[in-house]
Amino acid sequence: MTAQERVQRLLHELGVQYPFAQRPALAAIEALQQHGDEVIVRWLEAARRLLEFNRDAGRVFILTSARAEAASEIVLPWTSQALKFLHWPGSAGAIEHFMRSVPDAYAALGHAGQARWAEIGFMWYSRHSESGRVYFATPVSDLAARQGITGIEQLCAPLEELYESRKLMLATYLSGALRVRNLLGAQAILPWAAQGAEIMQTARARGEAYFRLESEESLSVLLEHVPGFRMGQRQRLLTLLLTVWYERDFDVNESSWSPERGRPFVEADGRSLHIPAVMPDREEAILAVLHAAGRIVFGGFDRSALAAIFRMLGAELPASGPVSWAPLFERYGPGMLRFRLLFDLCEALRVDACVQRVVPNYLERLAEAGAARRDPLNPALPYYDLALASVRGAAATVRGKAADLDPRMRRLLEPGATLVDAYRIADEIYRASALPEVEDLEAFYAAYLPGHAPQATRPAQIPANDEPAQGESGTDTSNGVNDGETPEQGEAQEVNEQGEASSELTQQQGGDADSSDGGTHTPKFPGSEPGRAADGDNKGKPYPEWDYRDNRYRQNWSWVQQKPLAESNLAEANKLTAQYASTLKRLKKAIQTQKPTRMAPKVRQFEGDEIDLNAAVAYLTELRAGTSPEAAIYRRREVRQREVAVTLLADISTSIMQHLPEGGGRLVDRVRAGVLLFAESMEEVGDAYSIAAFCSKYRDNVNYYTIKDFDQPLTTAIKGVIGGMSGRLATRMGAAIRHATARFAAVESTRRLLLILSDGRPEDYDDGGDRRYLHEDTRMAVKEAVTRGVHPFCVTVDTMANQYLPQIFGRGHYMVLDRMDSLPNKLPEIYLKLRR
């Protein structure tokens, strides 16, 4: 039988058995004709076997063959590859994916590459059928990422290791790994996947979410590998710079930016700054933060200017709540992106000119960074260049040199220019210019100079009418805590834990907020309602509270209940001890070196172990001079020369549960570590000390937890309690100070120090939003303590504390740690400095 006859017979059989396959088979044979009948016979046999195996698989094989041949100009290699699937029952789906990918594989990888591609796929199929299926289902171009077979090898290499050690499957790994590689390059895959494999072993669902890039931890591992300037870790520097240049505090939040969203920007919404986790470099980060803060400070969210623009557009500015920028751009229809770029450019120039007035050299710096980052391949180069030219022109104008600045933009450099001018001028330029269309979002983002950002990405939080748009008083509302009239944040997911903690407070006061905002300032006291008060025995000890409005004490007003802290976590304490072992060692050493001075012999004593030579000479001299001096000529060594007693009073309100802005855990971890290190150091120092914590809910429920009393030794049980400290309720500081002061009464020492560790202003659920009330009361409590010979000193991690602590504790009687991370080390150090 000739080959041709065999072809005919096979075709006939095929037609009888699988009538639907005959016509496509004929079409395919047409395409394979040039390879000769021998080849066609082998192909037809393969087709039949595949049809027998699974009808759909066979049909797809036949249908895709023509394309596979066209791409490869061969037939048998991929035919035999397809037949390999017959080893595995249930591989029909995989055959389909395989055959559909074959043409692309040849086109993208060449013959050798295709063979390797298939080989890797088969290897995975034999290990784990789902992984093989996913592999072949993934478009070859995605696997290779324009790097041919090398790209695929790079992609799979990290997996090999993790498959061996952790049984990580390709099906789990692939989609995430592809995205990771696209974002950060192949080198970022391994650390990311290794972490994921570990999670996968302990918790499957968590691990899967990790590999889908859906979990927080996955994103954070990714962010760690994004190259560039870490905004979170360097946030302190950025806030320092904001303080320096704008002389006020800003609310700085981390935005939900992730590498997939494209270029990172620092955004402002009129109330807060939103910083991405990473910026390309330090220079851009600094410029961006200064610019975004500049927008807030220099009227970028000015209510009257925005209202004027809305009027121009025949619309009404909403009286309150976040305002969308969309109406400003709607009328430009398809040219919207173009206009947005021009508007942002004009507004940025206006803001930059203002920023230059407070930050010397800012425009030059911006121009330099812009020039350095200019990319000739930038898809939005005309816009970028226009922005760069405007900044250069502005910089020259500021220096009083001849400037090559678009005359229309000159108005923006004047001090009186507003958002309205920026809008008007942008419109003018838009109508006259022949700038190209902006094609996509990537090009749109690429148009911005380093440091600039699209404005309209967040709804504007416009300060209310009666507030000056540029005034410093804006800081109060930016705090967001206890702000009765604050509309809900536009993006709820951005609210951090601190915000949640305080919104709990706000809700509690919901009903009271209105009346106290009316100007009467009458906090309501839920505690004064009958039935609220706790009963008899548990009521605790009453203390007066100062009411500044009546200028008098309210007697027996706040009730302090002293109790032990029930929770204990020795494991945590041990972990912290281990973690801070080196710090503790350093502290102890420092204390020991201080000891000689502390243990210094008392001179001029009437009795003692040695003769005080100076005193003896003086004595003899005076004797000889005819006077009758006192014979205090001895020195005596004494362990406790300085009688200092100290109470460490920790504020454990809800807010200590917040996560650290610089990352690496929660504030409460640092508080625990700080208290623990303090206790260990105190053991070394030898001064009498006690440790207590407090929290409150209403005036009649102030909890005072004694963790370690003066006469107690530091036991493991106490360490466990310190390890188990956690945040709860609010901060009625005055009552706690009074109670701590009272507890000093039993202690005999000449110097008594009350070290208060806090993270925020005094506040309670029943202060009715009137901050001043508890501030004034705390101030009075401090005064009372001083009269009783106790020196309160406040250590706080609230960077806004400069606004209220000087009034409460007085200058020099508080210390702001602007890095919460430094708390554990600093707390003992501060004490040592204080007692010196």
Add this chain to the structure above:
Amino acid sequence: MTTATDTVRGVAHDALQPPRAGTKAPYYEPQGNEIEVFEAAYRSRLPVMLKGPTGCGKTRFLEHMAHRLHRALVTVSCHEDLTSSDLVGRFLLAGAETVWQDGPLTRAVKGGAICYLDEIVEARTDSTVVIHSLTDHRRQLTIEKKAEEIAAHPDFLLVISYNPGYQTVLKDLKPSTKQRFIAINFDFPSEEVERKIIANEVPGTPPDIVTRLVAAGRKARLLKDHGLEEATSTRALVYAAHMINAGLEPIEACRVAMVNPITDDIELTEALLEIVKAHFSQWKSPTASTG
């Protein structure tokens, strides 16, 4: 007693010597009415307390006033181990005899000088009580060891200084001591005054440099409550100007005079340098720009 030659050679200078007529008073630029206040206090011989941060000009002010009032100035820097004998005086052995040696305070009391107890809180409380009788209407110094009471010279004036920093929480002066003094608060001078001070202290500094230094210094002071224990002082600015005059690049000069001495904190250092760079990176020295 100093000999004539010593005075000529400038080796020693008796603290009780009033400033010689005709010499120029140490430069001081008033920030407010402190000169009038001090003069009024001196006319009534009321003791004066100078309060303010390090390096803001307390000591210089007093030198200036002493010269202006033509009084000798006796300065005692107080420290932990300062005893009252160190202030008042003690018996010394001289051969078989004993000799009473007046302490600086006693000499000032007798000689009608201005006695300046610098950083008085550092001294132990037992040594600070000796000044009590000097600071009220009695104006007497009691020397217990000699059983003497010395009435102060009509020109005598006691001046103390202290820096209310947080290190002094437990060592604050007793209210009974404090309230015996007229207190003058010092702070860093206004921008204009600070410019004058630098221009005067370091003659020949280009006015442009002075302006930039002062502007940078003001910004740096804003970091005071953010981890800096002491703010950038006027003295530091003067030092920076000296370094620039001696040929150092301005940014480098500021780094060594204004940044390095006050902090080891990396972030603070960076923030301070940002300030300096913002003010100086566009600055071209006149010699360089001509080339």
